[in-house]
Amino acid sequence: MEKQELLKILVLIESVYPEFTVKNETVENWFAVCRDMDYSQVLKNLTNHMRRSPYPPLMAEIAAYTFDDYAAESKNMVLEEEGWTQVKYNSPLANQSPHMPWQNEYFAGL
Structure with a gap:
């Protein structure tokens, strides 16, 4: 508009x-x-x-969105809520938090 x-x-x-x-x-x-x-x-x-x-x-x-815009937006919201991120080539990958130095020590003790 x-x-x-x-x-x-x-x-x-x-x-x-x-x-x-x-x-x-x-x-x-x-x-x-x-x-x-x-x-x-x-x-x-x-x-x-x-x-x-x-x-x-x-x-x-x-409000009046086109169906294609709404469908794409809805799909992205669902992926984000489930902990996924759109990346290159439109393949969803799980969100991975950055590796922190203290994690080696913590996970070694488990």
């Missing part, structure tokens, strides 16, 4: 929900999150939200 498209969305939110005010930091914060989203889908989600809710939307309520 381009910044001009985001501004259209924020102005629409502000016109429907008077308690929602657009400031410079609002635009920057929303753009940091929304730049990878699909404008037409976000607009559609916002329209649906306006029909259902008397409150301004949160970013998460109108």
